[in-house]
Amino acid sequence: MNLSSLLPAIEPLDLRSCLVSYNGKLIIEHYRNHRTREEIAKVNSCTKSVVSALICIAMDKQLLPEASTAAALYFPQLAEDPDPRKKAITLEHLLTMSAGFNWTEFGGQNSFPRMTQTPNWIQFALEQPLSDEPGSRLEYNSGLSQMLSAILVQASGMTTAAFAERYLFQPLGISQYEWEHDPQGIHTGGFGLRLLPADMLKLGQLYLQQGEWNGRQLISQDLVQRSVYPAIAAESPRRGRYGWHWWVDSFTAASDSASPSAFDFYYALGFGGQTITVVPSLNIVAVVTNDRLKRGKPPADVFRQHIAPLLVQQ
Secondary structure: OOOOOHHHHHHHHOOOEEEEEEOOEEEEEEEOOHHHHHOOEEOOOHHHHHHHHHHHHHHHOOOOOOOOOEHHHOOOHHHHOOOHHHHHOEHHHHHOOOOOEOOOOOOOOOHHHHHHOOOOHHHHHHHOOEOOOOOOOOOOOHHHHHHHHHHHHHHHOOOHHHHHHHHHHHHHOOOOOEEOEOOOOOEOOOOOEEEOHHHHHHHHHHHHOOOEEOOEEOOOHHHHHHHOOOOEEOOOOOOOEEOOOOEEEEEEEOOOOOOOEEEEEEEEEEOOOEEEEEEHHHOEEEEEEOOOOOOOOOOOOHHHHHHHHHHOOO
16 A cells, blocks of 8 residues: 555546545545634535434434334324335335335436425425335435434434534534535535535544544444445446445456455545545545536546555555
């Protein structure tokens, strides 16, 4: 593993930040300038992975029941819906984006923008018809993430941000953040969190350490492992599989030996190229933030294109 050539390779990408830690020590630290080091910025859908961590903490504290519990426990209208399949939607279906709702996040139905223009996001998400049997197919849906945030509020009696402060942010030493909320005051489950890149790295390190931080078990090992288990396959153009609001994938590169070099990894992914990537077998955590998209071009997959190939070099 030799990351010495990483910084020259990513310089033309004009990233906001790129951080890599190995065995808990920062070995790559790149910022565009001092401002990007010191100012919080949108992590977009990486927010989903933070909400996943909070749901796991609530389960550990027995504020939330087993993931197989029907979501109708928190949203009775699911049990009252004319479509009886909605009764079968579970907390795990919400976490794995497999609840079955007829939803197109962007493009097509533009379900996400439509939701955010309504006076009640949760009601909008719940009222969407089903197009698939619950549990049968991954359909990316930020409405489900908003439902999880609302469930956390019901279960804990606290706002999502207050719960995060007490049980996740303060133990990790995260003091700078902002978090948007919906018209009902429920903090956004699928986006809207602003963090420092260094604090994003802490979340990845927490998961690499199986939920342990400074001698405290913030999340049980069982739920860390369950949340990043590759539960359901993604459909093209997305790759890999999906866990509990974490993406799961693998990297394989040709090598000089008879067999290729490969490793599994999981990651939080936010629009525009915001990522927190964890490689357990190599004790690596990598964070990338980006805020300068080129029109008509997707952001570079910095981890797969630039970091991963260096990790398998001898």
